[in-house]
Amino acid sequence: MLLTEPVGVAGVLAPSRVVFGPHETNLARGRALGDRARAYYAERAAGGTGVLVTEVASVTPDDWPYERAPLASECAEGWAAIAAACRPYGTLVLAGLGHAGLQGSSAYSQDVLRAPSPVADVVTREQPAAMEQPDIDAVVAGFGAAAALAAEAGLAGVELNAGPHSLLRQFLSGLTNLRSDAYGTDRSRFLRDVIASVRAAAGPDRVLALRLSGDEDAPWAGLTPADAYRLVDELAGTIDLLTVVRAGHYSSSRYRPTARTEPGFNRELCRSVRAVAAGRVPVVLQGSVVDAGMAQDALDDGTADLVEMTRAQIAEPRLVALVRAGAPNRARPCLLCNQACQVRDVRNPLVSCVVEPRAGHELDDDPPASRPGPGDSPEVLVVGGGPAGLEAARTLALLGRRVHVAERSAVLGGALRTAAAGPGRERLALLVDWLAEECRRLGVRMSTERTVTPADVHGTVILATGSRPANAAGTVDVLDVLSGAAELPSGAVVLDDPVGGPVAVALAEQLASAGRTVHVVTPDPVLGARTPELADANFRLEALGVHRALRSRVAAIRPGEAELEHVWTGERRTVACAAVVDCGHRRPDETFAEVDAVRAGDCVAPRTVLEAVLEGRRAAFAIVAPPSRASDSSPQLPAGHRSRVAALPV
């Protein structure tokens, strides 16, 4: 069976075996799915996804886990619009349905959290009330009513969430279900009641899918693979599609981890669950599958019948179409960085993607058509071969312009290529490799070891010259350490990290693993406060014996020692060290300060890959395409916002 082949699910045909799974997007308007969500899903449907599960909607109004969490009773119109938008592509669209139980929040609902037992969530520590029979009946009925609504809206069916963030899992797990009544002595009873309610309400011709956590990684009381086998055996005849996932009460970050966890990490679990299912229900592999080759292997070796590739399709909506066209390498790679697609953070952002900033912003522009180049138009010079320069060049080439990228160093990729030298960060380089390859394919002229000076700049130019270190006296630049340009003297090392980002975490890990004494100095109460894998990063650094100077800054550097100051009390202490590495904010490169040209990326202000790609593309549009109108339906954006991030043709 081929990944790109149609597959029947309970008699309904899906155009491919690739699944776009449910995830939090913040694209809802209030608690309803609006135009942004429709456009986001439609673009993935157009790209060939086979089964698409919409963002999980709460089945009862007391459940309001985050501000823009969809509520099923408000989703009928949005579901109908999504169904209509995806219909031309044949995509099998399912409504994600769930209830967060103790993992919700009373901050929005001003209602008590309801859960199987009074066990507080490990993250929020909010204490829930144990559900009484009427509460249970209301949720069971809520699932049924939501499924009926989804069916009326024209969706192919529903997927019930018994994954890491769900009341259904909380009932199944011995960690969170401490009841002594029939829902405790028989922990799958609640799920069976919900399935029966949904089946009765949606009718026999709708698909009933289940997302099930098959391992909570807490074997003393949590769900184990053995529990999953028993459950699957029990439920196989009552469901139409089963997605096997991992994680739960203590381990929710293992659901969709960063590149630190091996891609395809759920394969063994999925294969053994599929063996138990024995053809009674098709099984979907989930878990950092971002490579079409790996997905095809999982079909070939009997691991799964379908493969969920959610982040892969956030990064590359055209994934299936490209595989079908025999060009899988042209798919933008997902870096498994979780930087922009994980929206539950203090910024409350819209879902997006560092390699494809148009994700989540599909409505902000009319996509311009690719155009043949005006034969006589002069070549555009792009100064800098990092992500911003390469994306600008790629976009210009797609728009028919001749382009020359001039890169000062011997390799393309800029700071990102060097950043990828840190442990677990290798995938960062995939983006610049992909951009360079696309530029090559599109005929962009690329010169390395080519230094351009302000005097050389004539004609149409895009400046993407990146950043320079802030030059804090007595420190070594982190990029020089990672690239090997600077060799650290032997002895202890202080990493000065006022950012709280992944850079210092990675370098600390690298140096400590090599046997160095490492001190990380941060003004935050925890290391790596702005990394997408906070707990795991701290666990690793703790295990490696990395010293933490929390709520501190480097106040002075003297030969053989650094003086650290507590940022609240002003108390000072010294630590012996051979070097202090500056992992802090950088400064824009100012080589071309006097030149009037379009700029992109770190040379505007050093930030992240997302801004580099976004501005590289905008810079190309600033040269070739006039700004287009902003969508009327951009409630989260300031008036007059023009993202100028546009879709590009396959």
Ligand SMILES: Cc1cc2nc3c(=O)[nH]c(=O)nc-3n(C[C@H](O)[C@H](O)[C@H](O)COP(=O)(O)O)c2cc1C
């Ligand atoms: C040491 C170092 C590590 C970095 N790590 C990341 C990272 O993990 N994620 C990210 O988005 N940007 C990271 N950045 C920033 C990007 O590399 C930078 O914004 C991008 O390369 C700018 O591209 P440009 O030079 O083409 O403007 C890092 C930068 C440095 C100097």
Ligand code: SF4
């Ligand atoms: S933000 Fe990172 S992890 Fe998320 S889809 Fe994009 S590349 Fe993948």
